[in-house]
Amino acid sequence: MPLLTVESASKSFGALRAVDGVSFSVEPGELFGIAGPNGSGKSTLFNLISGIPFGPDSGRILFAGEDLAGRKGHQIARLGLVRTFQRETAFDTLSVFDNALMGATYGGKGPVPEERSAEALAFVGFAPADFDRKAAELSVYDRKRLMLASALALSPRLLLLDEPASGLTKPEIEALIALIRRIAATGATILLIEHVLTVLLALSQRLMVLNEGSLLVLDRPDVVVRDPRVIRAYLGD
Ligand code: ADP
Numbered sequence: 112m113p114l115l116t117v118e119s120a121s122k123s124f125g126a127l128r129a130v131d132g133v134s135f136s137v138e139p140g141e142l143f144g145i146a147g148p149n150g151s152g153k154s155t156l157f158n159l160i161s162g163i164p165f166g167p168d169s170g171r172i173l174f175a176g177e178d179l180a181g182r183k184g185h186q187i188a189r190l191g192l193v194r195t196f197q198r199e200t201a202f203d204t205l206s207v208f209d210n211a212l213m214g215a216t217y218g219g220k221g222p223v224p225e226e227r228s229a230e231a232l233a234f235v236g237f238a239p240a241d242f243d244r245k246a247a248e249l250s251v252y253d254r255k256r257l258m259l260a261s262a263l264a265l266s267p268r269l270l271l272l273d274e275p276a277s278g279l280t281k282p283e284i285e286a287l288i289a290l291i292r293r294i295a296a297t298g299a300t301i302l303l304i305e306h307v308l309t310v311l312l313a314l315s316q317r318l319m320v321l322n323e324g325s326l327l328v329l330d331r332p333d334v335v336v337r338d339p340r341v342i343r344a345y346l347g348d
Pocket residue numbers: 124127129147148149150151152153154155156
């Protein structure tokens with residue numbers, strides 16, 4: 112059974128069909144990439160799947176076979192469907208540790224929240240000496256790592272990552288790719304929206320391209336990047 116099934120999901124803002132009848136499914140353990148020009152509906156699709164801040168106008172989202180209709184975003188997160196945002200989010204006035212603890216207290220499985228936070232922070236490479244630093248003092252990359260730790264502290268079965276590579280330098284992007292690989296190796300299923308194509312090519316097993324709210328192509332990444340429809344969508348016509 113797929114871990115995630117999206118059936119003809121749609122969302123409009125006034126006359127704009129931001130997501131227009133999109134259907135696909137994701138297998139357990141898969142690393143599934145999502146690309147598309149700016150404004151093609153990628154982040155809105157994550158909103159619909161996570162219920163944060165809203166679900167679809169029509170269509171269905173099934174997580175592990177369960178219809179998510181009528182569930183609030185926090186209830187969906189507690190089921191193990193966890194999203195991150197395009198702008199890295201951290202509580203600036205809180206410490207690194209307390210940021211992760213916000214995630215861990217909210218949901219997740221296993222040891223007590225404090226242990227789970229420490230584990231998640233160590234997993235993304237923070238040393239215990241960093242735990243007391245204020246989030247506001249961190250570099251862009253360290254804030255990304257913190258955002259990932261806060262998500263991991265929720266013990267996600269399905270992790271939705273929205274453009275995690277944005278704003279990073281080339282070496283930082285390489286480090287991020289390695290980190291996402293390690294997260295995938297724990298068995299988490301990952302949906303990855305990315306603007307940086309090298310990241311999607313390095314990581315995705317399948318790659319979906321959205322254009323103007325609709326699914327344009329879904330295939331192996333090496334096949335997708337050679338598809339004339341994809342090239343046209345990116346270059347415009
Ligand atoms: P992407 O992430 O692919 O760049 P988005 O999903 O953010 O695209 O946006 C898709 C379209 O929906 C864009 O035209 C955007 O302006 C519009 N949109 C997104 N969110 C809202 C919103 N809350 N209210 C109105 N329009 C929105």
